[in-house]
Amino acid sequence: MKMMKPYVWLQTSDDSIQQVEQEIAMFCPLICQEIIQKGMGSSKNCAICLPQQVSPAMLSLILDYCRFHQVPGRSNKERKSYDEKFVRIDTERLCELTSAADSLQLKPLVDLTSRALARIIEGKTPEEIRDIFHLPDDLTENVEVEEEHVDDRSVDDLLSFINGNDGGKLNILTILIFVFT
Amino acid sequence: MTSPSERYQKLGLRESLQKCYRYPIACKELSFILREAFHQIPKSLQSIIFEDTLFAFRLLPEKVKVVVRVDASLCGYDRSVEAALPNRKKNVAVTEFKHAMVSHKRRSKAQLVEKASVQLPQDILVHVFSFLDMKSLVSAGLVCWSWNIAANDNHLWQMQYVVLFGSGAKLKHTKPVEGKNYRLLQGTVDNRLITNWKDSVKGAYTVVWLNNAKCPNVHSGISEIQDIKPVTAFQVVEYLLDDSLSITSSSDSDSDYEGGPVSKLWAYGKFRKKRRRDNQEKRLQGTLFTSTMCESCHFEKIFKAEKTNDVWDTLQRAYGGAEKTRKYELLSMLDQEFVANYFSRLQLLVNSIRPWRSGDSTKYGRESLVDIILQSKDTAKMKEFQGSFEAHELKLLSRNSDRVIEEQALQAEVS
Structure with a gap:
């Protein structure tokens, strides 16, 4: 057997x-x-x-x-x-x-x-x-995250801010490139 | 109009890079700036931006926590760096980037391995926690998010409750309700209706601590003593935070006592009284500890302390040498409390006294009912006192007199 x-x-x-x-x-x-x-x-x-x-x-x-x-x-x-x-x-x-x-x-x-x-x-x-x-301390970290404010500046706002007024010249094409990269 | 470099400073990218949760966004912005604006801005600003880029790369390995987002934003980043920078700088940046990527990958890989093995499913966590005692359970709940959820499992706390107070249908649960004047409104709740067991355990924390979180007779012990009124968290916290609470009345009696002639009663059994009071202090510190635990402020600090003694030291340090006399206030009768209740509370305290290392000499505090009771050399006599006190209470209730008079009357009767 x-x-x-x-x-x-x-x-x-x-x-x-x-x-x-x-x-x-x-x-x-x-x-x-x-x-x-x-x-x-x-x-x-x-x-x-x-x-x-x-x-x-x-x-x-x-x-x-x-x-x-x-x-x-x-x-x-x-x-x-x-x-x-x-x-x-x-x-x-x-x-x-x-x-x-x-x-x-x-x-x-x-x-x-x-x-x-x-x-x-x-x-x-x-x-x-x-x-x-080996656990992360995400309890205290979460408090930090709550304080995080969402950055709602758009990309071209940012660029025009850097470039001064002539930033407005940026055409749609550039923005499109961003979107696709 | 401000110069571009000033405006760049205002963006605060460098500061953002250092913050873990801002890092991906800052990276993204930086890469856009590199690609679109780098050629149009003055040389000085270009070098600042380049520095920041390198800085971002160096920080990369540390930002493993946001792995996914960083990866996504860096794909674009890498390319934009290559497109925008002049050759010499590009080489520096590219090598930096490669180094960063290598160590970043290594670290995130290591972390992934770690995570995968250690993550336990929620139901297993709950199962593991069911073997823990209360202190460890609270501790485990502070470890991380998923553990916290598991440790707050209602069933676990129901088990804790049963261990501490015994089970059975006769079990009644007293629920302190904090009213406007922090007065205790006592309501009896049928335990079938209790849904949040953690709160139930919390609600009874005073009792929990008095027995040093270990009930001697696990199933019958405390629940047999019926009307125990816990001190509310409010009262204790008020004590700790509000120095002025009882100082005025206690300082008077203090000086009275220390300066003035010692009455017969006071002199009698002095040492024992001191000891007892020391012990009672310790108990009260226990109360402080547990309720602070519930308040969860200063919890971490206190949690490390093993013994109540240590707890006291910690608390004292934390609050800058708190007035010792204030503690007695906790033992004084609540305005609305009846003598019988008060006595059962006191008796519980006195009974649980064990030899305790009395390190520091105690300043004699406020004359209160406690003092009078403790001077009696024999706790068995307490019954007697209780009787006379109760008689007094009846009288006093009808007369509606204030506490000072009451104390004097009681003292007169005792002597």
């Missing part, structure tokens, strides 16, 4: 196609749906298209996770310590992993990574969080 282990074909965001054990891939509700409802993934030609968020690296991480938890007879303690080690990756990858897991509707992993992210955020100041997540 072991030789007959069914495989499923998955296509990740970079268009590469991988072959994965079906029982592991079935852990992800999204893949499971595709297989059962649409009969996809049975061959390389009708591989299951995974969502944009799932890069090959993330897919292999997710499959590792599924592979571990799919094995029966593991104690809770074992699972817990595996989970703990599993999310010990840098923040950027953790974010990627969270959105990839979310797009595959893999709820336990989403919970796990979200908890890990929350632990990172907890007790930090906004600046520290911004540093860790």
